[in-house]
Amino acid sequence: xxxxxxxxxxxxxxxxxxxxxxxxxxxxxxxxxxxxxxxxxxxxxxxxxxxxxxxxxxxxxxxxxxxxxxxxxxxxxxxxxxxxxxxxxxxxxxxxxxxxxxxxxxxxxxxxxxxxxxxxxxxxxxxxxxxxxxxxxxxxxxxxxxxxxxxxxxxxxxxxxxxxxxxxxxxxxxxxxxxxxxxxxxxxxxxxxxxxxxxxxxxxxxxxxxxxxxxxxxxxxxxx
Amino acid sequence: xxxxxxxxxxxxxxxxxxxxxxxxxxxxxxxxxxxxxxxxxxxxxxxxxxxxxxxxxxxxxxxxxxxxxxxxxxxxxxxxxxxxxxxxxxxxxxxxxxxxxxxxxxxxxxxxxxxxxxxxxxxxxxxxxxxxxxxxxxxxxxxxxxxxxxxxxxxxxxxxxxxxxxxxxxxxxxxxxxxxxxxxxxxxxxxxxxxxxxxxxxxxxxxxxxxxxxxxxxxxxxxxxxxxxxxxxxxxxxxxxxxxxxxxxxxxxxxxxxxxxxxxxxxxxxxxxxxxxxxxxxxxxxxxxxxxxxxxxxxxxxxxxxxxxxxxxxxxxxxxxxxxxxxxxxxxxxxxxxxxxxxx
Ligand SMILES: Nc1ncnc2c1ncn2[C@@H]1O[C@H](COP(=O)(O)OP(=O)(O)OP(=O)(O)O)[C@@H](O)[C@H]1O
Ligand SMILES: [Mg+2]
Numbered sequence: 236x237x238x239x240x241x242x243x244x245x246x247x248x249x250x251x252x253x254x255x256x257x258x259x260x261x262x263x264x265x266x267x268x269x270x271x272x273x274x275x276x277x278x279x280x281x282x283x284x285x286x287x288x289x290x291x292x293x294x295x296x297x298x299x300x301x302x303x304x305x306x307x308x309x310x311x312x313x314x315x316x317x318x319x320x321x322x323x324x325x326x327x328x329x330x331x332x333x334x335x336x337x338x339x340x341x342x343x344x345x346x347x348x349x350x351x352x353x354x355x356x357x358x359x360x361x362x363x364x365x366x367x368x369x370x371x372x373x374x375x376x377x378x379x380x381x382x383x384x385x386x387x388x389x390x391x392x393x394x395x396x397x398x399x400x401x402x403x404x405x406x407x408x409x410x411x412x413x414x415x416x417x418x419x420x421x422x423x424x425x426x427x428x429x430x431x432x433x434x435x436x437x438x439x440x441x442x443x444x445x446x447x448x449x450x451x452x453x454x455x456x457x458x459x
Numbered sequence: 460x461x462x463x464x465x466x467x468x469x470x471x472x473x474x475x476x477x478x479x480x481x482x483x484x485x486x487x488x489x490x491x492x493x494x495x496x497x498x499x500x501x502x503x504x505x506x507x508x509x510x511x512x513x514x515x516x517x518x519x520x521x522x523x524x525x526x527x528x529x530x531x532x533x534x535x536x537x538x539x540x541x542x543x544x545x546x547x548x549x550x551x552x553x554x555x556x557x558x559x560x561x562x563x564x565x566x567x568x569x570x571x572x573x574x575x576x577x578x579x580x581x582x583x584x585x586x587x588x589x590x591x592x593x594x595x596x597x598x599x600x601x602x603x604x605x606x607x608x609x610x611x612x613x614x615x616x617x618x619x620x621x622x623x624x625x626x627x628x629x630x631x632x633x634x635x636x637x638x639x640x641x642x643x644x645x646x647x648x649x650x651x652x653x654x655x656x657x658x659x660x661x662x663x664x665x666x667x668x669x670x671x672x673x674x675x676x677x678x679x680x681x682x683x684x685x686x687x688x689x690x691x692x693x694x695x696x697x698x699x700x701x702x703x704x705x706x707x708x709x710x711x712x713x714x715x716x717x718x719x720x721x722x723x724x725x726x727x728x729x730x731x732x733x734x735x736x737x738x739x740x741x742x743x744x745x746x747x748x749x750x751x752x753x754x755x756x757x758x759x760x761x762x763x764x765x766x767x768x769x770x771x772x773x774x775x776x777x778x779x780x781x782x783x784x785x786x787x788x789x790x791x792x793x794x795x796x797x798x799x800x801x802x803x
Binding site for chain 2: 322324405
């Protein structure tokens with residue numbers, strides 16, 4: 236059994252009477268605990284594939300199997316429950332909650348994923364992750380006072396604090412310079428390995444591919 | 460961890476503005492309904508302070524108590540059949556005091572009853588407001604149509620009719636002044652259903668109050684203002700939360716993406732709405748009580764705890780509806796929208 240696989244996935248967008256097939260039968264398997272990167276030209280369907288795989292939008296046809304359960308045929312509440320407990324998300328921008336401190340962002344994620352832990356354990360877990368992303372000294376800071384790189388590190392901490400099975404990352408380094416990008420990539424690599432998280436990420440930047448285990452190239456809605 | 464509370468803490472100014480508007484609007488509402496109630500006491504305390512029951516007047520009177528004459532045999536029968544029933548008459552008129560100054564009063568006479576003062580011929584019992592105007596027990600008052608004079612026996616509280624102080628006189632004196640044998644009105648206390656009495660029209664306490672000229676006009680306009688204010692405050696809630704929600708569409712999207720339930724987003728909004736409303740209402744209830752104390756003596760202001768409670772509940776319900784309607788957009792937010800929109 237594979238932890239995560241995609242089977243003959245298709246996606247068609249309708250604009251007026253225009254129908255456009257963006258994903259034309261994608262097959263893909265993620266290896267447990269490893270990072271798979273999607274690369275390809277702009278408009279080739281990478282983000283569409285990632286968001287369907289993550290249960291953020293429906294597929295037109297085909298299957299997305301997580302632990303052998305097809306999430307494309309689930310109700311939106313069932314998918315939400317999986318997103319909250321089993322998936323983690325990092326996007327191009329950090330998308331932090333503006334009125335919560337770093338510490339509170341992570342605590343919120345623990346609540347959302349309904350992890351049952353006492354306060355002492357909660358403190359420990361959050362402190363541990365903050366230490367790992369190098370933000371122990373900023374735990375009471377609000378997002379507005381963090382730099383872009385720091386925000387992205389908080390976003391990564393939030394994406395893994397509840398120990399998800401799968402991490403989805405769409406161009407997590409696109410808004411950062413090369414040096415910061417490398418730091419973020421090695422952080423993702425480091426965290427997903429120690430926490431045994433399976434990762435699917437999209438990137439434009441060939442330089443980042445040295446941090447991943449597998450590269451899947453896409454072009455015009457197909458894996459090439 | 461309550462993120463609703465954290466947002467308020469981080470955005471104190473924004474929430475204080477909403478809070479202070481709700482405070483002002485609700486305070487104004489409390490004061491105006493205090494005035495409405497005070498005016499209605501000032502207008503018709505005599506009737507308002509009767510227990511709930513039924514009033515009867517002649518059908519031919521066309522809802523004008525002045526024109527009503529209740530047939531003596533019907534009166535005797537009802538007074539006999541029904542415990543605590545009372546027949547009474549009211550006429551507006553004038554009394555001349557010792558310095559021959561004219562005072563407008565409402566003359567009232569009645570059959571034996573615990574709710575109406577009983578006086579001997581030549582005696583008179585007056586509403587307390589006349590004592591405040593300088594009358595004393597023992598004063599002699601005169602009336603053009605009354606041969607002898609009235610001696611003031613005592614003063615009683617809260618007896619007003621059609622904004623005039625009530626003057627209780629004996630039936631004989633009343634007959635001498637107004638030259639009528641029949642009583643105008645019958646009152647039977649008790650919640651039980653109306654009896655059908657031939658030739659008589661029945662009124663609930665409220666319906667009877669509305670037959671008093673000026674009473675319904677006064678109350679209607681004040682109550683209309685109160686309801687306007689309540690509707691306005693509902694709209695304020697709606698607009699405020701709508702604007703806040705529009706600003707937070709991106710945030711809601713991202714929260715939904717990471718798995719926050721839509722119902723939790725609604726709970727967050729409701730918590731904030733309740734917190735702001737309860738705080739503002741507490742302040743305005745306190746201020747309206749204070750106003751009760753400092754309001755000028757002759758200002759008819761009377762705000763009961765019951766009215767305060769009722770209005771507070773209405774405010775909470777209206778705030779809830781306003782916030783919820785404007786929050787329906789939260790339901791429509793797609794997680795993807797936010798992610799594609801870029802930085803929050
Ligand atoms: N909601 C939508 N409705 C219609 N067309 C869409 C929608 N979302 C994406 N598309 C189209 O699907 C195609 C693939 O988009 P997608 O975002 O997956 O590309 P991408 O590979 O991520 O590109 P980039 O590298 O620029 O991010 C594009 O042509 C885009 O216009
Ligand atoms: Mg993309």
